[in-house]
Amino acid sequence: MKALVLFSGGLDSTTCLALAVKEHGRENVMALSVYYGQKHDKEIAAARAVARHYGVKWQTLDLAAIFAGSDCTLLKGSEEDIPRESYADQLAKTDGKPVSTYVPFRNGLFLASAASIALSNGCGLIYYGAHSDDAAGNAYPDCSDKFNNAMNEAIYTGSGEQLSIKAPFVGLTKADVVKLGHGLGVPFELTWSCYEGGDAPCGVCGTCRDRAAAFEKNGLKDPLVG
Amino acid sequence: MKALVLFSGGLDSTTCLALAVKEHGRENVMALSVYYGQKHDKEIAAARAVARHYGVKWQTLDLAAIFAGSDCTLLKGSEEDIPRESYADQLAKTDGKPVSTYVPFRNGLFLASAASIALSNGCGLIYYGAHSDDAAGNAYPDCSDKFNNAMNEAIYTGSGEQLSIKAPFVGLTKADVVKLGHGLGVPFELTWSCYEGGDAPCGVCGTCRDRAAAFEKNGLKDPLVG
Numbered sequence: 521m522k523a524l525v526l527f528s529g530g531l532d533s534t535t536c537l538a539l540a541v542k543e544h545g546r547e548n549v550m551a552l553s554v555y556y557g558q559k560h561d562k563e564i565a566a567a568r569a570v571a572r573h574y575g576v577k578w579q580t581l582d583l584a585a586i587f588a589g590s591d592c593t594l595l596k597g598s599e600e601d602i603p604r605e606s607y608a609d610q611l612a613k614t615d616g617k618p619v620s621t622y623v624p625f626r627n628g629l630f631l632a633s634a635a636s637i638a639l640s641n642g643c644g645l646i647y648y649g650a651h652s653d654d655a656a657g658n659a660y661p662d663c664s665d666k667f668n669n670a671m672n673e674a675i676y677t678g679s680g681e682q683l684s685i686k687a688p689f690v691g692l693t694k695a696d697v698v699k700l701g702h703g704l705g706v707p708f709e710l711t712w713s714c715y716e717g718g719d720a721p722c723g724v725c726g727t728c729r730d731r732a733a734a735f736e737k738n739g740l741k742d743p744l745v746g
Numbered sequence: 747m748k749a750l751v752l753f754s755g756g757l758d759s760t761t762c763l764a765l766a767v768k769e770h771g772r773e774n775v776m777a778l779s780v781y782y783g784q785k786h787d788k789e790i791a792a793a794r795a796v797a798r799h800y801g802v803k804w805q806t807l808d809l810a811a812i813f814a815g816s817d818c819t820l821l822k823g824s825e826e827d828i829p830r831e832s833y834a835d836q837l838a839k840t841d842g843k844p845v846s847t848y849v850p851f852r853n854g855l856f857l858a859s860a861a862s863i864a865l866s867n868g869c870g871l872i873y874y875g876a877h878s879d880d881a882a883g884n885a886y887p888d889c890s891d892k893f894n895n896a897m898n899e900a901i902y903t904g905s906g907e908q909l910s911i912k913a914p915f916v917g918l919t920k921a922d923v924v925k926l927g928h929g930l931g932v933p934f935e936l937t938w939s940c941y942e943g944g945d946a947p948c949g950v951c952g953t954c955r956d957r958a959a960a961f962e963k964n965g966l967k968d969p970l971v972g
Contacts, residue, residue, distance in 0.1 A: 585807065586859055590866035618906045624865030625858060628904045632851060632858035633812055639850030640816035662904035670900035677896060678854045678888035680844045 523645040523686075524638040525576075526630055527551040529567030530713045531731060532689065535701035536649035539688055541574050542704065550577040552637055554630050556623060557584030557595045559602075560717020569710045581633060593620040594715060602715045604724040607656035619659040621715060621726065627662040628671060631685065635675045638683055646675070651689040651697055653730065665690075694730055695737035702740060709743035721745060749871040749912075750864040751802075752856055753777040755793030756939045757957060758915065761927035762875035765914055767800050768930065776803040778863055780856050782849060783810030783821045785828075786943020795936045807859060819846040820941060828941045830950040833882035845885040847941060847952065853888040854897060857911065861901045864909055872901070877915040877923050879956065891916070920956055921963035928966060935969035947971060 553567040571578035610619045654663035714721035735742040779793040797804035836845045880889035940947035961968040
């Protein structure tokens with residue numbers, strides 16, 4: 521069985537790639553990284569390095585044009601700063617709406633693109649590193665269980681039952697993923713999670729805070745943090 | 747309410763555009779046409795002409811790279827001919843699999859792209875011209891009711907309940923859509939349905955057969971057929 525890994529170069533999807541390689545062998549795994557117009561290209565650079573580490577076929581896809589009208593603070597088109605608060609603090613100000621780093625229906629678009637590419641390349645599985653902390657309350661509605669289940673169903677049905685999503689971390693926390701990745705020997709030093717594009721992680725954006733907490737819960741040191 | 751119409755330049759999506767313009771006014775409607783690597787560009791040319799006819803904002807999106815590995819017979823990458831049989835005859839040979847003109851998860855990808863673009867442009871609705879004949883048996887699994895329902899749910903949930911799909915023809919046949927379009931004054935002479943890129947429709951591909959039957963059931967003449 522050939523598998524495609526939806527792969528950002530972050531901690532979760534790198535652990536997911538490690539698992540896919542373990543389960544299917546690197547010759548049967550392809551990794552897909554999507555550029556969507558981020559302010560920096562650290563994620564794509566990290567993805568390249570990790571894909572090289574595992575020796576898998578790596579494909580990039582540029583979907584930045586799709587978000588040309590968006591005011592999401594992660595994107596080049598936005599002049600607003602990326603928030604430096606926890607998701608809980610951000611959500612307290614959004615009146616139930618997604619946070620300013622929500623990229624419109626990004627995960628739906630990524631999964632749909634992954635489905636088309638997987639089917640075009642004879643893959644029967646999409647590995648997807650979603651975990652139970654991803655939705656961050658309802659900061660990211662395209663990370664909720666309800667969304668994941670609907671998208672699973674759409675892809676399985678819409679492919680004529682040729683393709684399924686495998687989301688092995690869906691019942692795990694980010695701390696659990698770090699633990700699993702640690703056990704699999706994941707090269708965390710090659711990954712990139714921070715929303716900013718600095719030389720080192722900023723330490724204060726939502727994703728830096730979550731990553732730090734996940735390492736700390738395991739009593740592990742993040743190799744990216746000096 | 748602003749609306750985005752997923753718009754191929756064919757008969758169904760043109761009727762859908764006509765309805766969206768009637769319901770929201772042309773200044774609140776944008777039409778999105780996706781190029782996915784077809785062997786010809788007749789559809790995009792038709793879409794341009796129809797969008798101009800209605801005076802709506804028209805956007806194109808090139809997703810051909812996504813299908814680079816596909817052997818779908820509609821695509822430039824395929825040297826196989828497009829079948830000249832009815833869908834029923836094609837399905838009799840595929841052993842329950844999608845037909846050779848199935849573009850891998852195309853409608854899922856189109857709807858996901860439409861969702862991201864709609865949200866990026868402040869639209870609360872995606873108009874989608876799916877009808878009850880679209881699945882053609884199970885020739886196109888990404889046209890089934892089950893798929894449509896799952897994708898609806900994914901988009902509504904994954905957008906934080908900011909965006910819905912409106913599929914006004916889902917309980918109608920293609921003949922019903924022709925009747926409705928006729929009543930709305932749709933310029934059928936500007937639309938293009940045929941899978942081939944000739945000067946006139948080939949008359950023998952699956953979609954030409956379906957279009958001819960839909961006009962005939964209404965006692966109408968297709969202006970494209972001499």
